[in-house]
Amino acid sequence: MKEEQSKEKVKKFGMVIDLDKCTGCGACMVACMAENNVPFKEDESKKLDSITWLRIYKLTNGKPFPDADICYLPRPCQHCGGKGEHGHSPCVSVCPATATDYSKETGIVSQIYTRCFGCRYCMAACPYHARYFNWWDPVWPDGMEKYLSPNVSVRMRGIVEKCSFCFHRYQLAKDKAYFEGRREIEENEYQTACTQACPAGAIAFGDLNNPKHAVYELKKSSNAFRLLERLQTNPKVYYISGREWVRRAGDNYLKDEKK
Amino acid sequence: MSTPDDKTKGVSADTGGEDAIASFKGVDEKEQGEGPGGFVILFFIIGFVASLIIGWVVFPKLLYSQKRQPVDFNHALHVETVDNGCESCHIFREDGSYAGVPKLAQCADCHQEVQGESPEEKIFVEEYVAKEKEVPWLVYSKQPDCVFFSHSVHVKLAGMDCVTCHGPIGESTSLKPYEENRLTGYSRDIWGKSMAGIKKNSWDRMKMDDCAECHEKETGRKSSVQTDKDACFVCHK
Numbered sequence: 269m270k271e272e273q274s275k276e277k278v279k280k281f282g283m284v285i286d287l288d289k290c291t292g293c294g295a296c297m298v299a300c301m302a303e304n305n306v307p308f309k310e311d312e313s314k315k316l317d318s319i320t321w322l323r324i325y326k327l328t329n330g331k332p333f334p335d336a337d338i339c340y341l342p343r344p345c346q347h348c349g350g351k352g353e354h355g356h357s358p359c360v361s362v363c364p365a366t367a368t369d370y371s372k373e374t375g376i377v378s379q380i381y382t383r384c385f386g387c388r389y390c391m392a393a394c395p396y397h398a399r400y401f402n403w404w405d406p407v408w409p410d411g412m413e414k415y416l417s418p419n420v421s422v423r424m425r426g427i428v429e430k431c432s433f434c435f436h437r438y439q440l441a442k443d444k445a446y447f448e449g450r451r452e453i454e455e456n457e458y459q460t461a462c463t464q465a466c467p468a469g470a471i472a473f474g475d476l477n478n479p480k481h482a483v484y485e486l487k488k489s490s491n492a493f494r495l496l497e498r499l500q501t502n503p504k505v506y507y508i509s510g511r512e513w514v515r516r517a518g519d520n521y522l523k524d525e526k527k
Numbered sequence: 528m529s530t531p532d533d534k535t536k537g538v539s540a541d542t543g544g545e546d547a548i549a550s551f552k553g554v555d556e557k558e559q560g561e562g563p564g565g566f567v568i569l570f571f572i573i574g575f576v577a578s579l580i581i582g583w584v585v586f587p588k589l590l591y592s593q594k595r596q597p598v599d600f601n602h603a604l605h606v607e608t609v610d611n612g613c614e615s616c617h618i619f620r621e622d623g624s625y626a627g628v629p630k631l632a633q634c635a636d637c638h639q640e641v642q643g644e645s646p647e648e649k650i651f652v653e654e655y656v657a658k659e660k661e662v663p664w665l666v667y668s669k670q671p672d673c674v675f676f677s678h679s680v681h682v683k684l685a686g687m688d689c690v691t692c693h694g695p696i697g698e699s700t701s702l703k704p705y706e707e708n709r710l711t712g713y714s715r716d717i718w719g720k721s722m723a724g725i726k727k728n729s730w731d732r733m734k735m736d737d738c739a740e741c742h743e744k745e746t747g748r749k750s751s752v753q754t755d756k757d758a759c760f761v762c763h764k
Contacts, residue, residue, distance in 0.1 A: 355752035363753070371758035373750040378760035382673045421673040421764055436675065436764050440624070443679040447623030451684075 277452065280349075280375040281433055282476040282504035283460070284486040285342055287514055289470035290324075292340030297322050299465030300344075303434060305416045307406030307423065319400040321345070321431040322462050329513045339514045342471070344462065345398040345431035346495060346503030347377045358501060359390035359399065367428075375476075375504055376433050384427040391428060395496050396503075399430045433473075434460040455481050476504060493518045587722050591706040591715050597662050598651045599701050606697045613689045613697060625678035628664045631655060665705035667716040668693065668733060675764040685745070694730035738762060 300306065300322040312318055327339040348357035355370035357377055367384035370377050391399045405425040408416070416422060419436040423429050441457040455474050463473040474481030486492070487506045493515045494503045509515055609615035616629045634656070641652045655662050670676060681687045689697070706715035718724075719732035726732055729741075742748070742757045751758040 360752055366753045366759075369754070369759040370752040371750045371760055372752065373748070373758060374760070376760060378758065378763065380673070380759050380763050382671070382763075383759075419675075419764060432760070435760050439675050439677065439764065440622070443677050444623035446677070446679045446684045447619055447621075449683070 278373055278477065280476040280504065281438075281458075281474070282347070282375070282483055282487070282506065283344065283433075283463070284472045284483045284492070284506040284508060286470045286472075286486075287339050287341060287507050287509040288511070289468045290340045290342060290466075291468055292324055292326065293467065294324060295465045295467055296342055296462035296471065297324060299461040300431070302415075303417060303461035304420050304432070305406075305422050306429075307402065307404075307408075309404070310407070317401075317403050319402070319429065321398075321400070321429070323397075327514065327517050337511065337513070339509065339511065339517075341507065341517075342462070343396060343398065343495070344460075344505060345377060345433070346396050346501065346505045347375060347433060348501040348503050349375060350502055351500045353502060358393040358395060362389040362393045364389065374435075374438070376435055376438075377430075378432065378435065379428065379430055381421060381423045381427050381429065386426040386428065388428060395499055395501065399428050401428050402426060437461075491515065495519070583722055590709055592709055593704045593706055594665055595704055596665055596702040598655070599647045601645070601647070601700050602697050603700045617689075619679065619683075623677075623679045628666060631659070631661050634662075665707075665714075667705060667714050669714060670717070670733070671713065673763055675762055691729050692733065694728065735762075 297320060301308070301320075304321060306319055306321055309318070322342055322344045325341045325343055327341055329335070329337045331337070348359075350356035350358075350360075350370075355372055357370055359368050360370045360377060364387060365383055365385050367381075368377060368379050368390055386401065388401055391397075391401060402423050402425050406422060417436075419440065437460070438453075438458045441453045444457070445451070445453045455478075460471075460473050463471045472482045472486055474483040476483055476487060478484060483506075486508065489508050491508050491510050492506045493509075494506055495518050497503075498519055507514075507518065605616070606612065616633060618626050618629075620626055634651075638648065638652055638656055641649050651662070654660070681692075682689070707713070708715065708718070717733050719726065719734075721731070724732070726737075739756060742761070746757060748757045749755050750761075753759075
């Protein structure tokens with residue numbers, strides 16, 4: 269059985285987001301909140317302690333009228349592989365509770381809520397602000413408990429949570445594949461909620477190692493970049509933009525520095 | 528002011544004075560001197576035994592409340608009449624998920640009317656089938672919310688037997704009482720019958736360590752960066 273198991277290909281799930289297609293509508297954020305039982309407050313106007321696994325940032329080029337330009341940038345967890353793909357992403361390295369882990373089989377950074385004790389080292393370590401702390405127990409409006417997804421466990425006060433690339437969908441897809449006697453799943457069987465919700469088709473998701481998946485070619489584009497690449501966190505979320513100022517906004521370049 | 532030193536000197540001087548009886552008295556004094564010490568040890572032993580009894584016998588009894596299943600189901604009788612073993616009633620859905628305990632409709636296929644002599648069947652038909660009410664079965668193997676367990680991969684891919692985790696339930700003629708942990712609300716089958724955690728059969732416990740132990744042995748995967756074992760997201764959600 270050991271040999272059988274190792275036959276399964278090593279995967280590296282990742283995302284390619286075309287920023288020139290993104291309109292900033294926020295459908296991905298809504299889909300993510302609903303899919304993953306993300307808690308919200310009665311008054312969401314104070315954004316500092318809001319929880320948004322996927323968040324859209326608005327970038328501007330800072331130029332006056334004729335040249336003014338904006339860009340919306342959706343930011344899920346980047347699922348950093350760390351330098352040399354060893355899985356030592358910033359958050360995994362600092363976690364004292366083994367609550368966050370990197371799987372070499374899927375490349376997904378996991379967060380085990382029942383294991384986390386809320387020290388928030390990972391939040392400090394994450395350069396992408398992808399991690400959020402539960403300051404309160406979730407309060408669902410009357411009757412909303414019935415709309416929660418049973419596939420994602422609900423978090424409690426005092427722990428950190430973040431985007432999981434909808435890992436539960438991968439689990440369910442594998443369940444089906446095994447039942448049907450297949451070992452591998454198809455590309456369309458495991459897609460994240462945000463990918464499916466995007467009306468512009470800006471988000472592509474799949475196995476970065478698999479040449480049959482759309483992301484494999486997309487990530488090779490000359491317009492592709494990753495956020496804060498020079499930190500060598502080796503993220504698995506790629507962005508594509510034909511606009512040079514957007515690509516430059518992906519890292520802290522000096523004004524006269526050549527990329 | 529007399530210091531402790533003075534006192535001991537005084538005592539030794541006294542005993543020194545009465546040489547003749549000293550040997551007899553010495554024995555007496557020894558017994559008197561050890562008396563309180565003996566009591567301390569005796570009380571310690573009594574207390575120790577009492578706390579062991581409380582910890583190993585009384586506390587577990589208090590910790591778990593016992594509940595009877597709504598209908599006392601006879602597995603052995605049903606396994607005899609069906610063709611496909613456990614999977615005749617405990618089915619997989621088409622999407623690969625596992626249905627677990629059968630729904631009323633499945634049972635009602637055969638049990639529209641009372642078929643046998645069993646008083647339990649009569650209760651089942653009259654209370655549930657006739658009233659079209661689902662039976663509130665208590666599930667012994669119910670895992671916490673954060674656990675993702677796939678029957679599909681264990682049964683279909685790895686070809687594991689139901690007995691490996693669930694024990695010889697198919698041979699039982701009645702359902703054992705459901706013991707619920709008053710603090711956590713989980714079934715005693717998760718911790719196991721033995722409070723000391725002694726495991727004789729593979730189905731005696733269903734804690735995370737038991738899953739991890741088998742995963743380490745059977746899959747040999749080392750995909751987790753943190754633990755160098757199977758990754759957390761394999762069973763967690």
